[in-house]
Amino acid sequence: MATDAITTLRADTASLPFVVRLHEWVTTVDHKRLGILYIVYALVFLIIGGIEAAIMRIQLIRPHNNFVSPEVFNQMFTMHGTTMIFFVVMPMLFGFANYLVPLMIGARDMAFPRLNAFSFWLTAFGGILLYFSFLGANGLYGDGTAPDVGWFAYAPLTSKTFSLGHSTDFWTLSLLVSGFGSIGTAVNIIATVFCMRCPGMTLAKMPLLAWLNLVMAVLVILAVSPLSAAQIMLAVDRYLGGHFFDTQAGGSAVIWMHFFWIFGHPEVYVLVIPAFAFASEIIPVFSRKAIFGYPVMVAATVCIAFISMSVWAHHMFTVGMNANANTFFVLSTMAIAVPTGIKIFNWLATMWGGKIHFKTPMLFCIGFLFQFLIAGLTGIMLSAAPFTWHLGNSYFVVAHFHYVIVGAILFATFGGFYYWFSKMSGKMYNEKLGKLHFWLFVIGFHLTFDFMHIPGLLGMPRRIYTYEPGRGWDTLNLIITIGVFFQAAGILVFVANLLWSYFHGETAGSDPWDAWTLEWSTSSPPPAYNFAIIPEVRSRRPLWDRKHPEDPDWKYE
Amino acid sequence: MNAQPAIISDVNITWDLPSRGRVGMFCLISAESAIFTIFVVAYLFYVGKSLTGPLPRDVLHAPIFFTICLLSSSLTIHLAVKSLKRAKVGGFALWWFLTLALGATFLAGTAREWRRLIYDEGLTIQTNLFGTTYYSLVGLHGFHVTVGLLAITTVLLFTLLGYVRQEHAERVDVLALYWHFVDAV
Numbered sequence: 001m002a003t004d005a006i007t008t009l010r011a012d013t014a015s016l017p018f019v020v021r022l023h024e025w026v027t028t029v030d031h032k033r034l035g036i037l038y039i040v041y042a043l044v045f046l047i048i049g050g051i052e053a054a055i056m057r058i059q060l061i062r063p064h065n066n067f068v069s070p071e072v073f074n075q076m077f078t079m080h081g082t083t084m085i086f087f088v089v090m091p092m093l094f095g096f097a098n099y100l101v102p103l104m105i106g107a108r109d110m111a112f113p114r115l116n117a118f119s120f121w122l123t124a125f126g127g128i129l130l131y132f133s134f135l136g137a138n139g140l141y142g143d144g145t146a147p148d149v150g151w152f153a154y155a156p157l158t159s160k161t162f163s164l165g166h167s168t169d170f171w172t173l174s175l176l177v178s179g180f181g182s183i184g185t186a187v188n189i190i191a192t193v194f195c196m197r198c199p200g201m202t203l204a205k206m207p208l209l210a211w212l213n214l215v216m217a218v219l220v221i222l223a224v225s226p227l228s229a230a231q232i233m234l235a236v237d238r239y240l241g242g243h244f245f246d247t248q249a250g251g252s253a254v255i256w257m258h259f260f261w262i263f264g265h266p267e268v269y270v271l272v273i274p275a276f277a278f279a280s281e282i283i284p285v286f287s288r289k290a291i292f293g294y295p296v297m298v299a300a301t302v303c304i305a306f307i308s309m310s311v312w313a314h315h316m317f318t319v320g321m322n323a324n325a326n327t328f329f330v331l332s333t334m335a336i337a338v339p340t341g342i343k344i345f346n347w348l349a350t351m352w353g354g355k356i357h358f359k360t361p362m363l364f365c366i367g368f369l370f371q372f373l374i375a376g377l378t379g380i381m382l383s384a385a386p387f388t389w390h391l392g393n394s395y396f397v398v399a400h401f402h403y404v405i406v407g408a409i410l411f412a413t414f415g416g417f418y419y420w421f422s423k424m425s426g427k428m429y430n431e432k433l434g435k436l437h438f439w440l441f442v443i444g445f446h447l448t449f450d451f452m453h454i455p456g457l458l459g460m461p462r463r464i465y466t467y468e469p470g471r472g473w474d475t476l477n478l479i480i481t482i483g484v485f486f487q488a489a490g491i492l493v494f495v496a497n498l499l500w501s502y503f504h505g506e507t508a509g510s511d512p513w514d515a516w517t518l519e520w521s522t523s524s525p526p527p528a529y530n531f532a533i534i535p536e537v538r539s540r541r542p543l544w545d546r547k548h549p550e551d552p553d554w555k556y557e
Numbered sequence: 558m559n560a561q562p563a564i565i566s567d568v569n570i571t572w573d574l575p576s577r578g579r580v581g582m583f584c585l586i587s588a589e590s591a592i593f594t595i596f597v598v599a600y601l602f603y604v605g606k607s608l609t610g611p612l613p614r615d616v617l618h619a620p621i622f623f624t625i626c627l628l629s630s631s632l633t634i635h636l637a638v639k640s641l642k643r644a645k646v647g648g649f650a651l652w653w654f655l656t657l658a659l660g661a662t663f664l665a666g667t668a669r670e671w672r673r674l675i676y677d678e679g680l681t682i683q684t685n686l687f688g689t690t691y692y693s694l695v696g697l698h699g700f701h702v703t704v705g706l707l708a709i710t711t712v713l714l715f716t717l718l719g720y721v722r723q724e725h726a727e728r729v730d731v732l733a734l735y736w737h738f739v740d741a742v
Contacts, residue, residue, distance in 0.1 A: 111577040187584040195577035221584055225591035232592075233599065233693065240682050242689035244599060250608045250686050259595060 038095025081151025106198025126178025287354030360434030364415030371407030396456025427505030444486025623666030
């Protein structure tokens, strides 16, 4: 009866006028709608952040270029970094977590639906606040508009003396606001996973995506809170005349670095663990095999999260810490390669002997595997302190972390987009356009970021506005910028594919991939109440059990 | 829309999950602890690094009475929740009011301490590193006490209006959890 009522309501909504539908989206507390809001919001900022990257690359396409002024260049790299980390990757992954975790654990919604909406709007206003700085940050001195202090905003650049006007205030406040949003979402994910699982779904039977997002949420709580604390301190310094990072009064610029990287390094894992989660769901389905080594995957993830809390100062080898500190952070950083390596071998073992279907989501996950491996290898190179003394703050570092964030995280996320698009929209994406996106992006990615390592090795520092000709950097920079155009074309194809498929795609049906987790047991898109009857599960692959009652998983687990 | 459950189980699964209020509050407390930790680290790191006076040993006295007030409010709130669980709303209101009074006393004590430091000792947030770290840390705590007191006042108003009953004990308990955290800090 209740089911009928809700179904009718849904049928009505489609024909309602635009303002009413908009009002429904703005006031929604449904985890699926909030998830989609997060994802769309992140896609908009992905385009903005991408344009900023393209502006930087056009500026560096040849020596002594004058495409933008040095001031604008500084704003571009600051805004690009801040946008991509805080307003693209995090909201995108939160969106997927919001959408998928309740469906995968057989729940009707998140634990705190209203907190969920509140967190989304905090994040959204944080991003808007940051970009409002382009208009509103002139302040009394008419100096600077957008923040231009770099995405990690080292002291004393952020002090009143060196950052007149309000651009830095916009930076710190927008990160504070969106940080509270992130903490709210993390609280919500943890409470959802612990308190909302459907009967029979013990922690050991949860899909890996739910497990990995749980670990991600714990890391958000432990990492974003210190960042919020540091932002409060910076605001105290700037607004109340405090001396936290004021060396003139005995304060320390280095302690800002510590506080920032106590956030900054776990943050990398906040971003990459959900990417692992996508790979852990997609690779088994397209290899037609259950994931290899489920308990080890969970243990390795927890291990990564644990170690990632004690590696932050490897971002600070060039600052000049004492030998003991350097040694500790070198060893802890290298140690993190062990659980990460375990995960890569597990994904490979899942594919080994499987009947691999090379659909777009799987292609992106295979790209993720190879590129994440290389990113990890340059990571181990940089974890050796003497190596970083040579290459710290060079383009080698930029190439390394873009290999992680684009090559691994973004690739896995694209895989997730194509995999769950059918669930979220009810339509299939266009496979040809998907493959075109993949190949354009692979070519562009490797042109840009493979070649970016070399000017770094040749001594090109990051964040320089322009450079002298004849240092061997010219051709390389040209190639890097050409790669950006391939990536931009890939993104255009991607957006076109999403839009076209949403309006004209084939109907997907509830389970187009013959997958095994609970989100595929409900219709596409799922009804507001998710499951008409809360499911009961007995194994890690409940849909396998249902499709193969003669040979269910729970007999073997 | 698939209506059938994923698996029709032949055994009855006993299913008992933790309360989401408590789990959520524990998460919030973890996040808050991380924030406080950073402020405490900053305070300790800068001890003895101020370039000018006044220094902590010149102006700070241990506020023993007010600390006892705050710590004992943990006990009263515990007793309040215990009363409510046994459906004694009158006892609950009494212990709850006592918690509010003790918390407010602590806040008044902090205010008096700050007044003395600012007007008599001339220590402000701008004076030196000690001032910056001290006022930020204590101010952050004071802010949390204030938020807690506002929440407690709200519940007290609802109690006096007769809306709070035994079945609300679990929710009140979650608030008490927050208050224990504020006290411990």
